[in-house]
Amino acid sequence: MAMPTVVGVGASAAGQAAITPAFPGGYTATADDIAVTFCETESGDTVTPPTGWAAVTNVTVSSGTVTRLWAIWRRIQAGDTAPTIADAGNHDIGRMIIVRGCVTTGNPWDVFTTSTELVADTSVSIPGVTTSVPNCLMLYAVSTGQDGSSSTTAYSAWANASLTNVTERMDNYTALGLGGGFGMATGEKAAAGATGAMTATLALTANFKALMTIALKEQVAAAATPPSTYLVRSQAVNRSYHY
Amino acid sequence: MPLTLDNIIQQDIGNFSGSSGNATLPAGTQAGNAVVIIVGLLGDNASGGFINAPAGFTQVKQASTFLQWNDVGVFIKPSASADETSWALTVGGGGGLQTIWAVLEMSDLDLDWPAGDIPYKWTYLSGTETAAATIPSGTTGVSETFDGVAVAAFFATSTDTNVPAFSSYDNGFFEIAERSAATSPNACAMALAAKAQQVVGPVSCTASVSPNSYGGALMLVFTGLDSHHAANLTAIFGAEVGTATGLTSAVDGPAPFDAVTGTPEIVTTHPRSGSYALKLSASAAAENVRWLRQDAPRGTLGTTTDNPVTMWTKRLHFYFEDLPAADTELFFAEVGSHANGLVGRYVSATQKIGVKIGSGSEVLSDAAIAADQYFGVDIEYDPRTTTHTCRWAVDYDATVGDTTGGVAQTTASTAGMTAGGVTAVGIGSTAAATFTVWVDDIGATRHRKTYPIDDIQVLPIKVDPAGTPSVSGSSTNFRTFTNNGTLATWTAAGTRTALDDIPPTIGASADGLAQITVALTDYVLIPMETFTGAPDYALMGGRWYWAGWASSGNPGNIQFKPDDGVTEFATHIGSATDCGFDDTSLIWTTYIHNPSPTQESAYALTQSKMNALAAKFGFSADANPDCGIHCVLFELVVQPAIVYGVMSGEDGAFNVYVRQDRRSGAVVSYLGTTPPGTRGMTMYGTVDAVDWTQYVDPNTTYEKAIGADSIANVTAIGMTPDPTE
Numbered sequence: 021m022a023m024p025t026v027v028g029v030g031a032s033a034a035g036q037a038a039i040t041p042a043f044p045g046g047y048t049a050t051a052d053d054i055a056v057t058f059c060e061t062e063s064g065d066t067v068t069p070p071t072g073w074a075a076v077t078n079v080t081v082s083s084g085t086v087t088r089l090w091a092i093w094r095r096i097q098a099g100d101t102a103p104t105i106a107d108a109g110n111h112d113i114g115r116m117i118i119v120r121g122c123v124t125t126g127n128p129w130d131v132f133t134t135s136t137e138l139v140a141d142t143s144v145s146i147p148g149v150t151t152s153v154p155n156c157l158m159l160y161a162v163s164t165g166q167d168g169s170s171s172t173t174a175y176s177a178w179a180n181a182s183l184t185n186v187t188e189r190m191d192n193y194t195a196l197g198l199g200g201g202f203g204m205a206t207g208e209k210a211a212a213g214a215t216g217a218m219t220a221t222l223a224l225t226a227n228f229k230a231l232m233t234i235a236l237k238e239q240v241a242a243a244a245t246p247p248s249t250y251l252v253r254s255q256a257v258n259r260s261y262h263y
Numbered sequence: 264m265p266l267t268l269d270n271i272i273q274q275d276i277g278n279f280s281g282s283s284g285n286a287t288l289p290a291g292t293q294a295g296n297a298v299v300i301i302v303g304l305l306g307d308n309a310s311g312g313f314i315n316a317p318a319g320f321t322q323v324k325q326a327s328t329f330l331q332w333n334d335v336g337v338f339i340k341p342s343a344s345a346d347e348t349s350w351a352l353t354v355g356g357g358g359g360l361q362t363i364w365a366v367l368e369m370s371d372l373d374l375d376w377p378a379g380d381i382p383y384k385w386t387y388l389s390g391t392e393t394a395a396a397t398i399p400s401g402t403t404g405v406s407e408t409f410d411g412v413a414v415a416a417f418f419a420t421s422t423d424t425n426v427p428a429f430s431s432y433d434n435g436f437f438e439i440a441e442r443s444a445a446t447s448p449n450a451c452a453m454a455l456a457a458k459a460q461q462v463v464g465p466v467s468c469t470a471s472v473s474p475n476s477y478g479g480a481l482m483l484v485f486t487g488l489d490s491h492h493a494a495n496l497t498a499i500f501g502a503e504v505g506t507a508t509g510l511t512s513a514v515d516g517p518a519p520f521d522a523v524t525g526t527p528e529i530v531t532t533h534p535r536s537g538s539y540a541l542k543l544s545a546s547a548a549a550e551n552v553r554w555l556r557q558d559a560p561r562g563t564l565g566t567t568t569d570n571p572v573t574m575w576t577k578r579l580h581f582y583f584e585d586l587p588a589a590d591t592e593l594f595f596a597e598v599g600s601h602a603n604g605l606v607g608r609y610v611s612a613t614q615k616i617g618v619k620i621g622s623g624s625e626v627l628s629d630a631a632i633a634a635d636q637y638f639g640v641d642i643e644y645d646p647r648t649t650t651h652t653c654r655w656a657v658d659y660d661a662t663v664g665d666t667t668g669g670v671a672q673t674t675a676s677t678a679g680m681t682a683g684g685v686t687a688v689g690i691g692s693t694a695a696a697t698f699t700v701w702v703d704d705i706g707a708t709r710h711r712k713t714y715p716i717d718d719i720q721v722l723p724i725k726v727d728p729a730g731t732p733s734v735s736g737s738s739t740n741f742r743t744f745t746n747n748g749t750l751a752t753w754t755a756a757g758t759r760t761a762l763d764d765i766p767p768t769i770g771a772s773a774d775g776l777a778q779i780t781v782a783l784t785d786y787v788l789i790p791m792e793t794f795t796g797a798p799d800y801a802l803m804g805g806r807w808y809w810a811g812w813a814s815s816g817n818p819g820n821i822q823f824k825p826d827d828g829v830t831e832f833a834t835h836i837g838s839a840t841d842c843g844f845d846d847t848s849l850i851w852t853t854y855i856h857n858p859s860p861t862q863e864s865a866y867a868l869t870q871s872k873m874n875a876l877a878a879k880f881g882f883s884a885d886a887n888p889d890c891g892i893h894c895v896l897f898e899l900v901v902q903p904a905i906v907y908g909v910m911s912g913e914d915g916a917f918n919v920y921v922r923q924d925r926r927s928g929a930v931v932s933y934l935g936t937t938p939p940g941t942r943g944m945t946m947y948g949t950v951d952a953v954d955w956t957q958y959v960d961p962n963t964t965y966e967k968a969i970g971a972d973s974i975a976n977v978t979a980i981g982m983t984p985d986p987t988e
Contacts, residue, residue, distance in 0.1 A: 074913075074914055075911070075912075075913070075914045075915075076912065076913070077910065077911065077912035077913070077917075078910060078911055079909065079910040080907075080908065080909050080910065082907065082909075082928070083267070083410065083459065083461055083928050083974050084267060084268065084459040084461070085267050085268045085269050085459070086267055086269065126987060127913070127987045129987060130986045130987060131983065131984070131985070131986040131987070132912060132983070132984065133981055133982065133983035134910040134912060134919075134981060134982055134983075135910075135947070135979060135980060135981025135982070136909070136910075136979060136980050136981065137978070137979055138974075138977060138978045138979060138980075139978050140435060140437065140458060140459070141437075142437075147947075147981060149983055151986070152986040153986075165267070165268075165269050166268075166269075167269060167271075167272070167273075198269040198270075199269060200269075225268075225437050225438075225439060225457075227268070231981075237987075
């Protein structure tokens, strides 16, 4: 039983064409690591997951300062390289986080939620979820459509009393096209239950926000294999019980 | 793309002293973007001054009376060249005047407004010359854009050398720039605040300033090239009057149509929505219905003293059982004459729709239309210059429920025309022709920026059979009547019964409501049926119809005022002249449900206003003989809401869609879908500050009706799929 851990966060990539959010510096693709790339686009634009990647979720704000926040993921295989994400439209900005120790089959999340905050202000509250398993690494992300002029200080004061080790991982904006960007912070939820809302402060001007929260679940250690004699006995007992 | 705060591409603010300086931006402009310069000539309460318009800029507004010695100006360059970064400003005046300037580069602005029509307000703390702690922008006129940007500029001159600072902007505005100058003898400051303007209505903002200062502020509301605007329908016909009798009969107000040629019918065959359709049928003859600009009776396009109809936007639906064998005129608009106007027609050789302006080339639709189904046509006719243009679209299958939209067609354009306002519009053929066509669900507007109106339905709203009419004043001034004049004591139930027949019975067995005594302030309030738009429809507008009655000749008058629960509209219809009613004829009078339908006053019909919809009859200044009505009808225009994806999860397994008013963005409903299997999801949101949560079972589509009046009602929406297994 171990909390998934953050291996690292790559450099952000932004453009008005295809982008390639990088692996974390020095990272070598390691099987069963989980890569999650967050992207922000205009509301009508679409991020197409690269081959071998899949969508976790996306959420759209189509009024005010429009924005669309995406999360795509892949279970890393040895030899992988950072993929290119096709041109989404007006602009796109993306950044990748690598997490180790997640479940090695199926979707790596226990639960996620996607929402909007259609209030133009400089604070944000990203709704939490209720995890059904212990040891979840929580990813809380928020995007706005603000032209951020390549800001890396848009978010501060990330806080969530229900989690430990709350850490800002991403804070990136672009002025390309109509501009936009996102922030993302992680926290640890050891016991199953409500993860609580993550709050933060925006240094940029007030905006509507697209929000998402993803609970990445741990790889549970396999139970010790019982002796074969026990198995036989157990099956016999079951069989006799059914008789 | 709507105009949003993203369209403020860059901005800067600065100041200089002396007679000249530069307003600058940090980066070069993009060619075609607009540059807005806002300038305050501030500080020094002893010297007058003025600001000159920068070269290449148009002055939007200038206020030179700001505390008698300062000046404020707004200047716009509609289309900048590439890489402009600096603009020279020159000012006049002496003393220690400071020029504080702000520059905004904005993309996709719609500056195609008549001069002065940008919603704008300038106010200043003049007269008392008392330094204040708050500075209001004042309130603009009604902004009719649903996705504009409002920019407020605040100016302050301190009473001494203490630098003013702005804060606490209300009504959702937030500061985007502020600049101060510690000048002597008076320090000064300027600040800009902005917000996305997403609701039709007046706009204002007040800011605090410290220390107390002399000040002023202005408000500008910008709209975008493709911004959505209130529908503001100013001509409607759904044929729900149920009879062709009296179509042009009004004496003191627009009739259903202002003129007809031939014998149009109102029929129950092929209604597109509601119960009736207009049928135009002719054999080697002209047949049409027309709306006119005329004085007596007042026309649907207004009177000659109303604002001219500078543009005309319309949505029409046509149905042919059999396609005509020859070319057939279907609709037209005239600017003084038929030759100086627009004609749309069916072209038999290609079975397409053609649009032609004046003697120019006819533009054909990109595909043929089909018989036995409704097709829709959207047009926007612009005759403001000598080159008339018409944007148009064809919805080839406009059957109710069909979700395919209109197909944009090549714009028609003809030079050498006479510029002017639209004086007549019509449906049908002005030339001899042989054809039969059904027409239904007609909506049109004189307001600009409403194209395309798109898919609409016109539905009948009658007197609420469960409502309780009431009298304001003395009920003895009113009577119900049967048998074309047998009066009975006024009762609520009797009023409902007397006014419910559409079309009304005229003659010996007619019934209705009458005012029998002059009482200028007394009236009967008649609640109307309501219609709940959510989850399928957005409300767009409506038109009132009432059929008048008078007990004998030399009729008196009875006035009509609609009420939406917020406002009693002052129609003045029936207030000053004899209504021309009698007890032998069906005489309709109509009124577009808008506080000022011929003066381009924006109006948004909301669900709450629809729920409160009522008609007031009475206010009579001449009730001798008894004067009244047979019936009252409201034709409600609704539009199918449009569905967008809001969020999805796990490669589209879980989804939330919004069904939205395509103009206002107001949420009509949310739909949640879940995949087969064992996992459902929880939808949640906040509407009018009230949280709601709904669990959606696996493999289910759930629809949550919202029925919001504006985009501001919903402040959160979310989904949480069940945990993975």
